[in-house]
Every structure is written in C-alpha cells, then in structure tokens.
Amino acid sequence: MMKVPKVAFFDFTCCEGCQLQVTNLGEELLELLKFLDLVEFRETMSERWDGIYDIAVIEGSITTPHDVERIRRIRQRSRTLIAYGSCATIGGVNGMKNAFDLEEILQYVYGEGARFFTTLPTRPVHEVVPVEYFVHGCPVYQPEFLEVLKCALLGIPYHVPDVAVCVECKFNENVCFYERGLTCLGPITRAGCNSWCINNGNICYGCRGMVSNPNERGFLEVLERYGVRVEFLVRRMDMYNACRILKGAGKRHGEEHTR
Amino acid sequence: MEYLVLPRSSFDLFVEYLVRRGKVVAPVAKGNGQFVFSEVRKGSDIALRYILTILPPKKYFMPQYETLAEYDTRRGQKLQPVVEVEPLILFGVHTCDLAGIQCLDVVFSDRPKDLNYLVRREYITVIGLECNDYCDTYASCGLMGTFLPQGGYDLFFTDLGEYFLIHVGTQKGEDLVRDIPFLERAQSQHLAELEALRARKAQIFRPEVPVDRALLPRMFREGFEAGVWEEIGNRCLSCANCTNVCPTCYCFDVRDVPDVNLVTGRRIRVWDSCQNEPFAKIASGESFRAERSDRKRHRFNRKFSYPVKRYNRFFCTGCGRCSRVCMAKIDLKETITRLAQETGYLKV
Numbered sequence: 001m002m003k004v005p006k007v008a009f010f011d012f013t014c015c016e017g018c019q020l021q022v023t024n025l026g027e028e029l030l031e032l033l034k035f036l037d038l039v040e041f042r043e044t045m046s047e048r049w050d051g052i053y054d055i056a057v058i059e060g061s062i063t064t065p066h067d068v069e070r071i072r073r074i075r076q077r078s079r080t081l082i083a084y085g086s087c088a089t090i091g092g093v094n095g096m097k098n099a100f101d102l103e104e105i106l107q108y109v110y111g112e113g114a115r116f117f118t119t120l121p122t123r124p125v126h127e128v129v130p131v132e133y134f135v136h137g138c139p140v141y142q143p144e145f146l147e148v149l150k151c152a153l154l155g156i157p158y159h160v161p162d163v164a165v166c167v168e169c170k171f172n173e174n175v176c177f178y179e180r181g182l183t184c185l186g187p188i189t190r191a192g193c194n195s196w197c198i199n200n201g202n203i204c205y206g207c208r209g210m211v212s213n214p215n216e217r218g219f220l221e222v223l224e225r226y227g228v229r230v231e232f233l234v235r236r237m238d239m240y241n242a243c244r245i246l247k248g249a250g251k252r253h254g255e256e257h258t259r
Numbered sequence: 260m261e262y263l264v265l266p267r268s269s270f271d272l273f274v275e276y277l278v279r280r281g282k283v284v285a286p287v288a289k290g291n292g293q294f295v296f297s298e299v300r301k302g303s304d305i306a307l308r309y310i311l312t313i314l315p316p317k318k319y320f321m322p323q324y325e326t327l328a329e330y331d332t333r334r335g336q337k338l339q340p341v342v343e344v345e346p347l348i349l350f351g352v353h354t355c356d357l358a359g360i361q362c363l364d365v366v367f368s369d370r371p372k373d374l375n376y377l378v379r380r381e382y383i384t385v386i387g388l389e390c391n392d393y394c395d396t397y398a399s400c401g402l403m404g405t406f407l408p409q410g411g412y413d414l415f416f417t418d419l420g421e422y423f424l425i426h427v428g429t430q431k432g433e434d435l436v437r438d439i440p441f442l443e444r445a446q447s448q449h450l451a452e453l454e455a456l457r458a459r460k461a462q463i464f465r466p467e468v469p470v471d472r473a474l475l476p477r478m479f480r481e482g483f484e485a486g487v488w489e490e491i492g493n494r495c496l497s498c499a500n501c502t503n504v505c506p507t508c509y510c511f512d513v514r515d516v517p518d519v520n521l522v523t524g525r526r527i528r529v530w531d532s533c534q535n536e537p538f539a540k541i542a543s544g545e546s547f548r549a550e551r552s553d554r555k556r557h558r559f560n561r562k563f564s565y566p567v568k569r570y571n572r573f574f575c576t577g578c579g580r581c582s583r584v585c586m587a588k589i590d591l592k593e594t595i596t597r598l599a600q601e602t603g604y605l606k607v
C-alpha cells in the first residue's frame with residue numbers, strides 16, 4: 001500500500017465558497033478521508049503542517065505582492081498543485097478589477113487606509129507558478145473536483161473538456177435558453193459542470209472560462225439573430241472572464257515562474 | 260401479422276395496462292413547445308401530437324453515460340463486463356425515429372458486435388406512432404422516405420380519430436397485447452381507413468428538396484470541395500447540438516473512472532461528436548478535421564454518403580432535429596439545396 005498522500009487547501013483572493021463545496025461533500029468526504037491525510041484546511045481545522053504537500057489545492061486568484069510570495073512558497077513545498085475554482089483558474093470575478101486604474105480602485109475600496117495596501121492586477125494561479133490540474137467553476141462542481149482529485153492522487157492527467165456547455169446541456173435534454181428568450185454563455189463556455197446551472201433553471205454565466213477556439217464571428221451572427229447586443233454579452237462575459245485580457249501578464253509585471 | 264383496434268376511449272386503460280407491465284416512456288411536453296421521452300404513469304401524461312423530442316429514443320439504446328466494465332487493478336488487465344439493462348416500453352416513436360433505431364441496430368450488429376447495445380436492445384419494447392401530417396417545417400421525411408412505417412417496431416399505432424389501429428409487428432408485440440380484453444380484431448373498413456390515410460399522406464409528404472434521393476451519395480462525393488461547406492463552417496459554433504440530437508449519431512468516447520479507493524473503478528462510454536474541437540485530434544496534437552467546415556462536411560457525409568456505401572442505408576431519417584436545434588440556423592434542407600445547386604443535381 002502506498003503512503004497516504006498529504007493534502008492541503010489554501011485560499012488566496014476568493015470567497016472560500018469552493019472550499020465549502022468540499023465540506024458539503026458529506027459522506028463522500030468521509031470516504032475520501034480514508035485515502036488521504038488532510039494536513040491543512042483553514043476552513044475546517046486549525047492544525048498546520050510544515051512538511052511537503054503531496055497535493056496543494058489552491059483557491060483564489062493572485063492579487064497582491066504578498067500573494068505572489070506566498071503562492072511561490074507553497075509551490076516549492078508541493079509535489080502537485082491544483083488550481084481550484086474560477087478565481088484560481090481564470091481569475092474569476094476578481095478580474096473585474098483589471099478594467100480599472102489600480103490606484104483609483106485602491107482608493108475606492110480602502111479610502112484613507114489605501115496607503116497600507118498594495119495591489120497587483122488579478123492573475124490566475126498558473127500565470128504566477130506552474131499548475132498541474134485545473135478545477136474550473138464558481139463554485140466548483142463537486143463531481144468534477146472528485147474526478148480531478150482522483151487523477152491527481154493517481155498521477156494521471158485530467159483533461160478539462162474543451163467542448164461547449166451545450167454538449168452536456170443537450171445530454172440533460174434542457175430546453176435551450178435562447179429559445180426561451182434569454183442569453184446564455186453555454187455555447188462558448190467549456191463544459192465539465194454537467195450544465196449544472198441550466199439544469200436548475202439558470203443561464204450559464206461562463207464561470208468555467210471559454211472553449212479554446214470559440215467561433216467568435218459565428219457567435220456574433222447568432223447574437224444578432226436573437227437580438228442580443230454585443231456589449232451586453234461582453235459585459236456578461238467579463239463577470240468571470242475579465243482576466244483573459246491579461247494573458248501573459250506574468251512577464252509584463254516582471255514576475256518569473258518559479259519552477 | 261395482424262391489425263387490432265383500440266377505441267380512443269380505452270387509450271387510458273391501455274396505458275395503465277402497459278404501466279402495470281413495467282416502466283413506460285413516451286413523449287411528454289417540456290414547455291416552450293418542446294418534448295422529451297420521459298416516464299409516464301397514465302395516458303394523459305402522453306403528448307400524442309408532438310414535435311420530435313429534443314433527444315431521440317437513442318438515449319435508451321445507448322445512454323449518454325454507460326458503464327461497459329468494472330476493473331480492479333489488483334486483478335491486472337482483467338475486466339468484468341457490465342451491461343446496465345432495464346426492461347422498458349417505449350411508446351409513441353415516430354417513423355423517422357424507428358428508422359433511426361434501425362440504423363443503430365445495423366451499426367451495432369456490425370463486427371465487432373456491440374454486446375452492450377445488443378443486450379439492452381432485447382429489453383426494450385418499441386411501440387411506434389404514425390404521423391398523419393408534418394410535425395413542422397424542419398422535417399425532410401418526404402425526401403428520405405421515412406414518413407411511412409418500415410418495420411423496426413413491436414407494435415405500431417395509427418391514430419384514426421375514434422380509434423387507434425395497431426399493427427402487431429413482432430412476437431414480442433403479440434405477447435404484449437394478447438390478453439387485453441378491450442382490443443378488437445380490425446375489420447376491412449378499418450384497413451380501408453388506413454389506406455385512405457396513407458393515400459392522403461402520399462400527397463402531403465413530398466421531397467422537400469427537389470433532388471433524386473438515389474443520387475445523393477454521388478452528389479455528396481462530387482460536392483466534396485463545394486463552397487457550401489466553408490459557408491456553413493463559418494457559422495458553426497461547434498456546440499455539437501446537431502450530433503447529440505441526431506437519432507443515428509453513435510460516436511462515443513471511452514474513459515476509465517477510478518473509485519475513491521483508486522484500486523477499483525469503471526470503464527464508461529460517453530457520447531462524443533465529430534463536431535467537437537478535440538474529436539479528431541491525435542497524440543501529436545494534429546487534428547484530421549481542424550476546420551469547422553471539415554467537420555460539417557464530415558457530418559453530412561456520415562448521413563448521406565459513407566453509410567450508403569457501407570450499409571446501403573441513408574443515416575439521415577429526415578427528422579429535422581439538427582436544423583431545429585442549430586443556434587446558427589444551419590439548415591439541412593438548405594444545405595442540401597445549396598450543394599445540389601453547386602453540383603448541378605437540383606431538379607428544375
């Protein structure tokens with residue numbers, strides 16, 4: 001029997017809601033705990049660990065110089081890193097900050113106290129340190145997290161589906177939101193969530209990021225046909241995907257990858 | 260095989276009878292004018308007049324996710340085959356979808372035989388339902404000649420107003436209806452009414468595109484480089500709606516899903532699609548069909564050309580689902596018309 005792997009959870013700039021999804025696993029969590037040793041998980045325990053992590057699960061995006069230092073230290077102590085949740089994988093909601101002047105936004109948020117804080121443009125974890133696995137979503141879809149975790153424990157790759165949410169949505173035989181007069185980001189958002197939101201009567205907000213090769217021109221024609229204004233769609237996309245503008249920003253801000 | 264008469268007033272009784280025999284699935288309204296095959300408990304649950312369901316009945320014959328085998332790494336490469344079956348009565352299948360099931364039968368009976376499909380197939384009783392008129396304007400069952408029943412059912416219903424005429428197609432169908440007291444043997448006037456309906460239908464269902472069906476495979480071969488492929492490729496979002504809803508698309512991916520203990524697990528298959536970006540990507544990272552236009556052309560050829568060569572059968576049933584569901588409004592009839600224009604196969 002192999003050594004029981006040491007697993008730790010860390011949060012950066014985020015709401016910690018994705019970690020709550022782990023605690024919400026219920027009985028599956030108990031089953032899981034038979035096969036791994038949870039050594040750090042601020043949301044559920046006060047113990048700390050000073051050794052090497054077999055798997056570090058990172059929630060949140062990197063938004064301050066302190067974040068950068070901290071994620072680098074965690075990376076150095078981790079055999080495998082899992083970026084966990086939209087903030088960590090694509091920047092997520094925090095990416096909205098990047099559309100503003102950083103000094104201005106600092107003033108807006110902290111007012112007088114702004115001088116005590118420093119801020120950086122929001123980046124997903126993999127733009128700062130190498131990442132082995134990605135669990136997209138806001139919050140993460142529990143069954144996918146379990147699949148990724150099992151792959152990480154086995155040391156085999158997990159392929160995030162590079163197909164539209166529509167694929168799984170059709171598997172679930174939902175009535176298309178466009179037919180119901182609503183705008184949904186499913187056609188350009190990558191699958192893997194089992195069309196969780198649409199199954200429950202909500203549109204897709206694109207929290208998993210876009211497919212690798214969306215047909216932008218084709219999608220514009222579709223939007224036109226359904227009477228959706230492009231600005232409306234872009235704004236909706238920016239809720240989770242504003243960081244996509246910053247591709248390669250790691251270098252622009254003088255940040256070198258540590259490994 | 261014989262014809263039976265079910266008075267309309269006894270339809271609910273008939274459904275109750277079926278429900279007592281096992282799980283019954285039939286078309287059910289899902290809102291927004293759309294329908295799905297779903298479990299029913301009584302006659303009034305069933306939408307007898309329906310536009311084709313979002314997914315075709317293939318979801319029962321080859322489910323979206325299906326376990327093929329269970330493994331235990333302590334036993335090395337030895338897999339325990341698994342077939343997940345459930346006796347099912349499938350009611351209200353239109354003739355195009357019956358043709359779709361027949362296509363799947365052909366494919367999965369081809370060598371190497373697909374035991375998961377063939378075993379499950381045995382557990383499903385198929386009850387067809389005739390279309391008296393077009394469901395909507397997307398269908399092309401006139402062109403494909405699928406608006407009349409051509410087998411593939413255990414029982415087949417025709418709605419003739421006051422009563423349903425039931426054709427008993429198989430021994431399985433015969434066994435199902437043998438003991439039903441409110442069914443009567445059809446008389447000559449019933450059969451005459453059926454004939455009259457079919458004669459009316461022959462007037463209603465005409466080729467929706469003026470091309471010769473027999474020449475379609477040749478037209479697709481000759482139109483391989485036609486401009487229409489690029490044109491629809493530019494519009495396609497690669498959402499794979501068209502293939503997922505197609506009654507004859509059967510491509511799948513196979514994955515291993517480990518259990519939490521990491522020692523045991525399941526081998527599953529999941530629907531896949533030639534329209535998906537990664538579908539034809541190989542280990543080196545190259546893709547055989549990197550362009551959307553290549554993928555669109557492939558899909559059409561897999562309906563109108565390749566299977567005709569291999570199985571002597573069109574794999575388009577004219578159900579119209581791919582056109583109905585396409586956000587980019589890539590329309591099958593329009594595409595065939597455009598191709599026929601480009602290749603000179605359009606009848607004037």
